[in-house]
Amino acid sequence: MTPLLARWRRSRRKLRNRLARRFFATRYGRELLIQCISPKVLSMTADCGDHVMSFSPHDYIGRKIYRKGQFERDHVDRLIAVLAGEGLLPSAGTLLEVGANIGTQSLYFALSGHFARVVSIEPDPRNAELLARNIADNGMTGRIVPVRCAAGETEGTIDFYQHRDNHGKSSAVAAAVKGSADKAPNRIPVPVRPVTRILADLAIPPEEVDLIWMDIEGYEPVAARSMTPLLARRTPFYLEFSPVFYGPEATRLFAGELARHYDRCILFHEDRLERMRVSDIPLDRPQFDLLLLP
Numbered sequence: 001m002t003p004l005l006a007r008w009r010r011s012r013r014k015l016r017n018r019l020a021r022r023f024f025a026t027r028y029g030r031e032l033l034i035q036c037i038s039p040k041v042l043s044m045t046a047d048c049g050d051h052v053m054s055f056s057p058h059d060y061i062g063r064k065i066y067r068k069g070q071f072e073r074d075h076v077d078r079l080i081a082v083l084a085g086e087g088l089l090p091s092a093g094t095l096l097e098v099g100a101n102i103g104t105q106s107l108y109f110a111l112s113g114h115f116a117r118v119v120s121i122e123p124d125p126r127n128a129e130l131l132a133r134n135i136a137d138n139g140m141t142g143r144i145v146p147v148r149c150a151a152g153e154t155e156g157t158i159d160f161y162q163h164r165d166n167h168g169k170s171s172a173v174a175a176a177v178k179g180s181a182d183k184a185p186n187r188i189p190v191p192v193r194p195v196t197r198i199l200a201d202l203a204i205p206p207e208e209v210d211l212i213w214m215d216i217e218g219y220e221p222v223a224a225r226s227m228t229p230l231l232a233r234r235t236p237f238y239l240e241f242s243p244v245f246y247g248p249e250a251t252r253l254f255a256g257e258l259a260r261h262y263d264r265c266i267l268f269h270e271d272r273l274e275r276m277r278v279s280d281i282p283l284d285r286p287q288f289d290l291l292l293l294p
Helices: 003-024 027-035 060-068 073-085 104-111 125-137 195-201 220-225 228-232 248-261
Strands: 044-047 052-055 093-098 115-121 144-147 156-162 186-193 211-214 237-241 264-268 273-277 288-293
Touching: 027 060, 044 060, 052 060, 052 125, 073 104, 073 264, 073 288, 093 104, 093 195, 104 115, 104 125, 104 144, 115 195, 125 144, 186 195, 195 228, 211 220, 220 237, 220 248, 228 248
Parallel strands: 093 115, 093 211, 115 144, 211 237
Antiparallel strands: 044 052, 156 186, 237 288, 264 273, 264 288
């Protein structure tokens, strides 16, 4: 190869790489890249500005983080604004998070400056490994406390159904985990513990919990029954309320139990907030985010 040809090839390669970097820095380029990641790549770490986040590139949430730099951080910001408006935002509070996934919301709440301690409960081993890594990588050890189990009424083990493509859609409720015939959910045993026992082992009395955040894909009624002392003192409680997974009778019973402890609530829609009495929450909608207020 002549020196002239070698220089030409180097120049062409540099130009190709420069153009490729520009393309893959665009949102469409990032989406294309993450969709084409080899299955041999098990995890990635992204600089998200005020934190770093490790995730699976083969998971829906991980792909969103890579493309957008965050996953539903606006939900946390919106809730914090509502709590502030209600005079319920602590200056150095404790958050109980049931369904922490890989720690996206855990970090957002900790970074908000309003929560000095976050208890993050997560049963899926895939998520729990990344949750622990994200806590350590962001210097949050001790401030965010991971708990590897499901939240439920009993202590022991339960069946847990892992969604293949969206780890955030995994659940202890088999009917809540949908998948195609070739991607049926993977059933595994996971430990389960009552929330009251988890808090007691961490020496956190119910009166020190300032906010409950729960998103566990249809298992909310069971987990809620394991935290009656928190509900009895009407701790602000934000949850994904999912009649589509509970069924009509379980929905009615769960709504009735919540109404025993809380009088008022806010339904979160994409473009507005809807305030109402807890006894009036709609039981015929498939799913919505709900904030129960003292």
